[in-house]
Amino acid sequence: MSVGVARRPRGDDNHPVKFCSQCGSSQLDFRIPEGDSLPRFVCADCGEIHYQNPKVVVGCLPTYDERVLLCLRAIEPRKGLWTLPAGFLENGESVVAGAARETFEEAGAHVDVGELYTLISLPHISQIYMVFRASLRRPEFAPGPESLDVRLFAEHEIPWERIAFRTIGRTLRNYFLDRKLGGFPTRVSSLERRMPAPPDLRGAG
Amino acid sequence: MSVGVARRPRGDDNHPVKFCSQCGSSQLDFRIPEGDSLPRFVCADCGEIHYQNPKVVVGCLPTYDERVLLCLRAIEPRKGLWTLPAGFLENGESVVAGAARETFEEAGAHVDVGELYTLISLPHISQIYMVFRASLRRPEFAPGPESLDVRLFAEHEIPWERIAFRTIGRTLRNYFLDRKLGGFPTRVSSLERRMPAPPDLRGAG
Numbered sequence: 001m002s003v004g005v006a007r008r009p010r011g012d013d014n015h016p017v018k019f020c021s022q023c024g025s026s027q028l029d030f031r032i033p034e035g036d037s038l039p040r041f042v043c044a045d046c047g048e049i050h051y052q053n054p055k056v057v058v059g060c061l062p063t064y065d066e067r068v069l070l071c072l073r074a075i076e077p078r079k080g081l082w083t084l085p086a087g088f089l090e091n092g093e094s095v096v097a098g099a100a101r102e103t104f105e106e107a108g109a110h111v112d113v114g115e116l117y118t119l120i121s122l123p124h125i126s127q128i129y130m131v132f133r134a135s136l137r138r139p140e141f142a143p144g145p146e147s148l149d150v151r152l153f154a155e156h157e158i159p160w161e162r163i164a165f166r167t168i169g170r171t172l173r174n175y176f177l178d179r180k181l182g183g184f185p186t187r188v189s190s191l192e193r194r195m196p197a198p199p200d201l202r203g204a205g
Numbered sequence: 206m207s208v209g210v211a212r213r214p215r216g217d218d219n220h221p222v223k224f225c226s227q228c229g230s231s232q233l234d235f236r237i238p239e240g241d242s243l244p245r246f247v248c249a250d251c252g253e254i255h256y257q258n259p260k261v262v263v264g265c266l267p268t269y270d271e272r273v274l275l276c277l278r279a280i281e282p283r284k285g286l287w288t289l290p291a292g293f294l295e296n297g298e299s300v301v302a303g304a305a306r307e308t309f310e311e312a313g314a315h316v317d318v319g320e321l322y323t324l325i326s327l328p329h330i331s332q333i334y335m336v337f338r339a340s341l342r343r344p345e346f347a348p349g350p351e352s353l354d355v356r357l358f359a360e361h362e363i364p365w366e367r368i369a370f371r372t373i374g375r376t377l378r379n380y381f382l383d384r385k386l387g388g389f390p391t392r393v394s395s396l397e398r399r400m401p402a403p404p405d406l407r408g409a410g
Contacts, residue, residue: 017226018226019228019229020224021222021224021226021255022220023223024223024229026229035350037310038295051293052296053294053296054261054294054296056261056333089258089259089333092328095393096326096395116321116391119300119321119324119335121300123297123302126297128261128294130324188300188301188320190301
């Protein structure tokens with residue numbers, strides 16, 4: 001997931017449509033098209049309907065010799081925190097190919113992508129996270145342009161207080177629990193908008 | 206999945222950006238933004254980057270008493286062919302909520318959504334299909350506006366030659382096989398562009 005300077009995070013383009021991308025008109029209505037059930041931005045001039053849909057983030061949980069590969073983020077959001085290699089699925093690629101690509105881009109690592117492990121919906125930001133278990137072919141990796149560092153962590157070394165995203169924290173917690181239980185079912189869940197902590201709990205953990 | 210008259214199928218909006226949706230400029234470059242690795246439509250006037258990403262189709266494989274619920278499509282594409290209830294995931298909803306919504310909209314059926322069953326990438330059209338196993342609460346259903354008919358089919362009644370989409374055919378074939386095998390693992394796969402059949406095989410099956 002890349003972000004540039006002074007612009008929205010990549011992929012965050014679910015903002016209002018101000019001009020029609022097909023005819024350039026500024027006459028956009030936000031209404032329910034005929035035969036549809038939800039309001040869309042519809043061009044009053046050419047009739048183009050501008051659908052906006054959730055984006056898919058694909059990533060890997062790469063392991064080598066009982067250890068998990070994490071990347072230290074070099075970019076916002078959550079610069080300086082640790083994450084699994086993951087990013088937006090691109091047009092024209094399969095989910096497995098996307099997960100492998102992100103792992104190479106962010107961690108310089110070649111992996112064999114295994115089973116789908118977590119599928120987490122984030123409805124408040126219209127994203128779907130998919131994390132696959134993966135095996136590092138060799139203990140060879142290096143930070144890509146979006147990472148400051150890449151390391152293998154044993155379970156007791158995981159920097160739990162410095163994990164970048166709730167989806168990643170949940171995936172890692174599930175993983176170490178399932179590893180003890182001896183199986184890795186595909187885990188489907190949702191994360192809602194994070195509630196602000198009440199004042200007396202802020203900073204408590 | 207709804208389509209209107211004389212327009213592209215809903216969701217098929219991965220076509221070139223001709224005008225910037227934020228400033229209305231017609232000066233769109235197709236280039237690799239700084240820090241990115243793939244070309245995007247970038248506004249030369251305001252700098253807006255127009256990302257285009259795969260869309261997610263969510264649906265259910267609803268069963269009741271060993272039978273599977275199928276819908277007869279009332280709309281293009283594949284009008285007059287049978288399918289599982291499925292459609293585009295909407296912003297602000299989880300994959301499970303979307304699968305349940307589509308099942309109610311297309312089949313008038315209330316279901317308890319179960320495990321993720323198939324996850325099929327269609328890279329040539331930049332779509333991801335997710336089908337969940339689901340239980341009909343009661344044998345009550347009725348065609349919604351996008352369906353001509355809705356019926357429960359035993360395995361030997363499935364209209365295999367009249368299934369609307371390859372994703373759905375694959376899901377149904379897997380399902381009846383896995384049912385015999387006694388388990389339903391999550392099945393991740395891809396379908397590539399369909400090759401045209403050689404002339405002497407056309408119509409052969």
